[in-house]
Amino acid sequence: MVPIEIGPQFFRGDLRVLNRAGHETHAFLLVANPDLIAQILQLRRSGISNPILVLRAARDADNAAQALDAGADDDIVMPIRAVELKARINAVLRRAHGHAADSITIGEVTAFFDGRDPEVGGHRVKLSRREHKVFQQLVLNARKVTSKAAIYDAVYGMSDDQPFDKVIDVYICKIRKKIGQAAPSGYPYIETVHGRGYKFDTSEPDHGLRPVAAE
Template sequence: MYVYVYEAREGRRGALMEELRAARLQPIPVEERFFTSDLTQLNRKGADTRAILIGSEGRGIDFLRAIRAQGCRNPVILLRDFKNARDAAQVLDAGADDVMIAPIKGVEVVSRINAINRRAHGHSAESVTVGEVRAFFDGRDPEVSGERVKLSRREHAIFQHLVLSANRVVSRAAIYDAVYGMDDDQPFDKVIDVYICKLRKKISTAAASGHQYIETVYGRGYKFSAAEVKAPEPIAAE
């Protein structure tokens, strides 16, 4: 999971980045110019789940307002050194999703980001069940027909993005943005198709029904959905 991180204090930045990496997040350090640049690309499907963490030093609330002014719906969490009810109320009213007080723990950051994203997609619980598949939003591998299915980090990122939009078509470009986005080292164009094939096979093999939960919608993208339940044939009257 990619996370944009602004922390002006060099000493704090290093420790924060290390803590986030330990929680299997992929932090991307940003400077002040990030908030004055064109942020509309974050509105693209796939990039809109990336969180933005803003440290306590600097013009945090100004940066927050700049993000929201460009229509970005990304989770935004303000990091503070001390608890201050008035400050927390101010930044929450300005559009922040959450406020965290130091010391920051990566595992808690992951849970807070996941909670914000799943509610934004209409999921209130820690997991969602689609047919035989139970997907978790806390980083755990999914359960298929009651058994845990091990996914790689990339497979998990794609799987979670599909499940957040279950029963809706998700474009290939949106999945690519969610997994790679603005990575400097972007892979070849067909890499998403390769991961989709692997993911589809793992799920269908584990499913008691053998159903392929990931449907290719040609020209549009992919859709994660359970098998349609056919109505029983009516019994002919004698």
């Protein structure tokens, strides 16, 4: 996780810009403060569905209940290990996208929502950090078309280091090639939907897979 610090001035801007597709995968970690409830309400009233997790120094049942009622997804007492915090964020994200389990299997591919490398034909396929972020966005929206802009925002969103959007095409090509090489069928599972984006899916409902050359 690479956190980007925000302050009170963040809430004075137009929060609606965060409603662009792709931003919904960024979680807000709000430290308990006098303006906490107002901040949560402001995010939710702006139509923002991002996970909101509250971090507080000591257990406080009444204030935790108020935060959850205002729209927070979790209220956590610090200290907390990064591995648990990441798991809590992933749990909120996958449920928000309609996935109850920690993985999804499509054809020969088992994709995980907890950061593990996917398994293709029973074998692990190693992905780089950036490839993971791109693949995760496709997996969360499995069987649906995800625009390149949404993937770009999910990967680079609020980062100061934003490359040209063509970099997404490069990552898609690399992921597609790795999956296609590992799959017994040779099918890459990432379909280009021209003019709309990409879709993580099998070629046909009955899984009749056909090898397709990577772009």
